Amino acid sequence: MPHAEPMSKTPARPAPLAWVDRAPFYQAGLAGYSDAPMRLIARQHGCPYCVTEAMLDRFLVGGGKGLRKAELDDADHPIAGQLMGSHPDEIAAGARVLVKLGYDVVDINLACPVKKIKKKSRGGHLLSAPDEAIAILYAVADAVGGDVPLSVKLRRGYDDSPQAEADFHRILQTVIDLGYAAATVHGRTVQQKYIGPARWPFLAEMTRRYRDAMQRGFLLFGSGDIENVESIFRMIEQTGVHGVSVARGCIGNPWIFRQAQQRMGGQPIAPPTLDEQRRVLAAHFELSVRQHGEALAGRMMRKFGIKFARHHDRAEEVAKAFIAVKSLGDWRDVLGRYYPSGQRSRV
Numbered sequence: 533m534p535h536a537e538p539m540s541k542t543p544a545r546p547a548p549l550a551w552v553d554r555a556p557f558y559q560a561g562l563a564g565y566s567d568a569p570m571r572l573i574a575r576q577h578g579c580p581y582c583v584t585e586a587m588l589d590r591f592l593v594g595g596g597k598g599l600r601k602a603e604l605d606d607a608d609h610p611i612a613g614q615l616m617g618s619h620p621d622e623i624a625a626g627a628r629v630l631v632k633l634g635y636d637v638v639d640i641n642l643a644c645p646v647k648k649i650k651k652k653s654r655g656g657h658l659l660s661a662p663d664e665a666i667a668i669l670y671a672v673a674d675a676v677g678g679d680v681p682l683s684v685k686l687r688r689g690y691d692d693s694p695q696a697e698a699d700f701h702r703i704l705q706t707v708i709d710l711g712y713a714a715a716t717v718h719g720r721t722v723q724q725k726y727i728g729p730a731r732w733p734f735l736a737e738m739t740r741r742y743r744d745a746m747q748r749g750f751l752l753f754g755s756g757d758i759e760n761v762e763s764i765f766r767m768i769e770q771t772g773v774h775g776v777s778v779a780r781g782c783i784g785n786p787w788i789f790r791q792a793q794q795r796m797g798g799q800p801i802a803p804p805t806l807d808e809q810r811r812v813l814a815a816h817f818e819l820s821v822r823q824h825g826e827a828l829a830g831r832m833m834r835k836f837g838i839k840f841a842r843h844h845d846r847a848e849e850v851a852k853a854f855i856a857v858k859s860l861g862d863w864r865d866v867l868g869r870y871y872p873s874g875q876r877s878r879v
């Protein structure tokens with residue numbers, strides 16, 4: 533009698549998602565922030581996986597600037613390209629473009645709360661039009677045909693009504709039945725936008741309800757109110773999700789990933805020294821110039837600088853200085869003034 537292989541506790545993951553067993557967190561899609569420079573800096577700090585900001589299907593299919601923006605650096609893997617759209621055929625065509633560009637995972641956005649465009653539902657608004665959302669899920673699964681794993685980002689419902697909750701479960705069950713590899717659920721409703729807390733008990737209920745699918749390998753990730761390294765592990769503990777999507781908590785804070793790795797390694801969690809802050813600001817700036825050119829990089833770095841300032845001992849003063857930045861020269865001045873080189877410790 534041949535030996536039966538012992539049952540592995542962890543089902544085999546699709547390769548682009550295998551990181552979850554080593555480091556259960558990733559960098560979320562963040563419109564206006566999570567560009568290639570932010571992703572590369574996060575990866576240098578121990579982030580194992582990134583999602584792009586939501587890309588409109590017709591910009592990808594139309595070619596030109598939208599398509600160029602989606603091109604990938606060799607070091608920027610594994611990565612999910614996130615798609616947003618209204619029409620199943622268009623979003624399916626967008627998915628094919630992402631596969632051709634070398635994205636490791638295609639992620640569908642059913643979460644964005646920005647209002648409908650020309651009465652068409654897209655993003656989170658599709659949660660209130662479950663038939664349309666489901667048609668999109670089918671079309672993308674057909675178009676990608678197993679070439680890369682698929683995932684979905686959704687909110688816990690369109691609003692707090694029982695109908696919205698039923699629609700959420702109908703959509704998520706379809707995601708599972710169609711063989712999607714993963715879903716990330718943001719514990720706020722679409723109507724809630726970013727106001728009020730994310731409902732973690734909803735995530736806990738969800739992992740109980742979909743336990744069988746999770747045991748068969750379907751990955752459930754949680755999102756909402758991840759402000760620091762402790763909240764990553766608290767969410768996993770309290771809700772049972774496989775992993776956590778880090779969003780606002782990593783803007784101007786790539787160290788959250790280094791700290792998460794330190795915590796898993798049982799090491800003390802160190803805040804970034806002033807020297808680290810200066811090096812990261814300079815490296816981020818250089819990558820941004822390379823990606824966007826000086827003018828746009830200047831604007832991008834100003835908003836990042838305001839977030840990075842939180843780590844400085846003179847946080848308020850540094851944030852004010854970044855807020856006042858008008859030119860690239862101003863940005864360099866702030867760096868020179870508040871982040872002098874050659875100092876190893878925090879000021």
Ligand SMILES: Cc1cc2nc3c(=O)[nH]c(=O)nc-3n(C[C@H](O)[C@H](O)[C@H](O)COP(=O)(O)O)c2cc1C
Pocket residue numbers: 560561562563564584585586614641643685718730755756757758759777778779780781
């Ligand atoms: C400025 C901003 C832009 C965002 N853009 C996206 C996006 O493009 N795609 C996406 O899936 N989520 C996007 N989100 C939602 C986040 O990924 C995340 O789900 C949400 O911020 C909740 O997590 P948090 O409370 O830990 O920030 C965005 C959030 C913010 C604040």
